[in-house]
Amino acid sequence: MKELFSLAGKRALVTGSSRGIGRAIALGFAEFGADVAVHYAVRQQEAQDVAAEAARFGVRAATVGGDLAQPGAARRVFNESMSALGRIDILVLNASVQLPEDFAKITAEQFERQVAVNLKSSLELLQLALPPMVERRWGRVLTVGSVQEFKPHPQMLVYAATKSAQASMARNLAKQVASCGITVNNLAPGVIDTERNRGRLADEAYRAKVLSLIPAGCIGEPADCVGTALLLCSAAGGYITGANFVVDGGMSL
Numbered sequence: 001m002k003e004l005f006s007l008a009g010k011r012a013l014v015t016g017s018s019r020g021i022g023r024a025i026a027l028g029f030a031e032f033g034a035d036v037a038v039h040y041a042v043r044q045q046e047a048q049d050v051a052a053e054a055a056r057f058g059v060r061a062a063t064v065g066g067d068l069a070q071p072g073a074a075r076r077v078f079n080e081s082m083s084a085l086g087r088i089d090i091l092v093l094n095a096s097v098q099l100p101e102d103f104a105k106i107t108a109e110q111f112e113r114q115v116a117v118n119l120k121s122s123l124e125l126l127q128l129a130l131p132p133m134v135e136r137r138w139g140r141v142l143t144v145g146s147v148q149e150f151k152p153h154p155q156m157l158v159y160a161a162t163k164s165a166q167a168s169m170a171r172n173l174a175k176q177v178a179s180c181g182i183t184v185n186n187l188a189p190g191v192i193d194t195e196r197n198r199g200r201l202a203d204e205a206y207r208a209k210v211l212s213l214i215p216a217g218c219i220g221e222p223a224d225c226v227g228t229a230l231l232l233c234s235a236a237g238g239y240i241t242g243a244n245f246v247v248d249g250g251m252s253l
Contacts, residue, residue: 004236008033011060011085012233015039015068015077015125016095018047020194021144024222025092025229030054030061032230037081037088039095041067060085068095069116074124087136090233091129093122093166094144098196100155111158118162122169130177139182140233143170144225145244147190150252151213163188167244174242183241185232190248192220216249 007029017026018040026036027050036054038061040047047063054061062084066073081088097117099110122143133139145163152160167186174184191197191210201207201219211217228245231237246252 010089012090013037014092018043022094028226035060068121078128090140137181141184145188190251
């Protein structure tokens with residue numbers, strides 16, 4: 001069984017991996033033997049730090065930059081990852097933008113940026129990554145969604161909608177490519193202690209309210225998502241596809 005979880009010889013692109021859940025997944029993959037492309041939008045130094053940490057596991061680690069909201073950025077990120085690693089066996093679509101706003105105040109710019117990063121860039125990267133996987137008859141795709149697919153936050157209407165759409169896209173593609181040795185799954189984290197959430201959770205009243213919604217009674221850590229990602233992206237998860245794994249301490253119940 002231990003060998004089934006090995007990623008030795010595999011090459012992974014993890015978007016949005018300079019920090020948070022993406023960082024934890026990239027480092028977890030490196031620990032289990034995968035070469036990794038660490039993607040960032042603006043935090044180049046943080047991405048380089050992640051790549052350096054990954055390289056300590058004896059794998060190749062590269063950084064690739066690009067704001068996925070910009071036209072052509074997804075292709076540039078993919079091409080740079082290919083140049084650095086030679087191929088992409090595993091694609092983790094983790095990068096996202098979350099812009100909290102009251103429903104009536106959502107602007108066209110807020111809508112378009114979240115859709116561009118959270119959904120449109122996912123489609124573009126899938127269009128680039130899947131055909132070579134089909135040719136090789138092996139591949140893993142993992143979209144990183146959110147507990148908001150099930151319990152949307154009132155101020156995150158667009159974010160929750162894009163995450164639900166991305167999960168739907170994963171299910172659709174899973175059926176199309178399953179016969180080619182490719183799995184496509186979604187990982188939906190709950191409230192995780194990341195830089196994005198830390199500011200809001202510093203408010204004790206808000207934190208207490210959030211904790212009251214989590215049966216496990218605690219905030220998750222980025223590392224809590226790594227085991228599921230490893231399962232779904234290794235040979236151990238080869239018979240799992242089109243699934244949505246919720247890692248949320250029971251919040252979606």
